[in-house]
Amino acid sequence: MKISGISAMVQNRLNRERVYCTADYWDAKAAEKEGDAVSAWANNHLNKHYYRDIGATFERLLGDVRGKRILDLGCGTGRNARFLAERGAHVVGVDFSAKSIEIAKRHAPRPNLEYRVGSALALEDAAEYDMVVSWGVATIACRSRADLENLMQRVMRALKPGGRLLFLEPIHKGPLHRVLDMALDDFLDVARRTGFLVDDVEHLHFWPARVALAYVEWPDAITTPVYTAGEWFLRRVLRGKRGGDYQVVAARRG
Numbered sequence: 001m002k003i004s005g006i007s008a009m010v011q012n013r014l015n016r017e018r019v020y021c022t023a024d025y026w027d028a029k030a031a032e033k034e035g036d037a038v039s040a041w042a043n044n045h046l047n048k049h050y051y052r053d054i055g056a057t058f059e060r061l062l063g064d065v066r067g068k069r070i071l072d073l074g075c076g077t078g079r080n081a082r083f084l085a086e087r088g089a090h091v092v093g094v095d096f097s098a099k100s101i102e103i104a105k106r107h108a109p110r111p112n113l114e115y116r117v118g119s120a121l122a123l124e125d126a127a128e129y130d131m132v133v134s135w136g137v138a139t140i141a142c143r144s145r146a147d148l149e150n151l152m153q154r155v156m157r158a159l160k161p162g163g164r165l166l167f168l169e170p171i172h173k174g175p176l177h178r179v180l181d182m183a184l185d186d187f188l189d190v191a192r193r194t195g196f197l198v199d200d201v202e203h204l205h206f207w208p209a210r211v212a213l214a215y216v217e218w219p220d221a222i223t224t225p226v227y228t229a230g231e232w233f234l235r236r237v238l239r240g241k242r243g244g245d246y247q248v249v250a251a252r253r254g
Contacts, residue, residue, distance in 0.1 A: 020140050021179045023096045030099035039076025039100055041214040045223035053204060054135060054168060055083050061166060061250050065089040068130040071158060073120050074137030078104030085113040094118045121147060123154040130160055135168045139180040148180060152194040159253045165196060167249040176207060184247055196251040203244025206230030210245040
């Protein structure tokens with residue numbers, strides 16, 4: 001990574017509460033980056049591991065999605081939406097970055113996959129989806145508890161009765177937070193107060209490995225061993241209960 005790129009990254013990180021939650025930031029990434037780095041990390045070797053693990057999480061927690069109508073909220077360039085559509089779901093991808101949606105539409109169009117530009121905080125769909133999935137969106141779009149309450153209420157309204165929600169979010173209070181600076185317990189409290197029944201919470205992506213790998217385009221010979229060692233420690237030593245950069249929250253509309 002060039003010095004100018006590192007400098008910009010540091011500046012964005014220092015000002016994340018007002019930068020990351022804007023469409024302009026993600027539109028700029030879509031114009032400057034290539035591959036999965038558009039809506040994920042600068043290190044595409046790390047992104048490969050992330051998307052593999054996300055896919056495995058979807059398959060394990062969502063099960064058979066054939067015929068299900070799924071909202072991919074904050075879909076970015078559409079990788080997760082395509083993954084679910086390939087397995088027979090009808091997927092609607094929504095993202096506030098018009099440039100990211102342009103990229104998503106260029107990838108393998110399918111009759112059971114559609115995209116539109118829109119904000120998670122302005123979602124107006126009602127009782128339309130069997131499932132809502134979201135990867136790193138609530139903690140980017142929301143600056144406050146009030147914003148999160150708004151988002152949760154809109155997701156609740158968008159789900160059919162008994163519909164399922166799967167959040168994969170970097171939920172943190174302190175230095176690791178993105179835009180939303182909130183502890184996991186408080187995040188879950190908002191979900192429950194909105195009316196969601198929380199079924200499961202687990203951790204993904206050992207955070208020290210992410211910090212070491214995400215921002216520099218390390219070769220795969222470095223990325224894979226470090227990531228693999230971190231996931232082993234997260235699963236075998238921490239039992240998936242703490243230490244993750246992302247938390248998986250599986251819930252249902254009550």
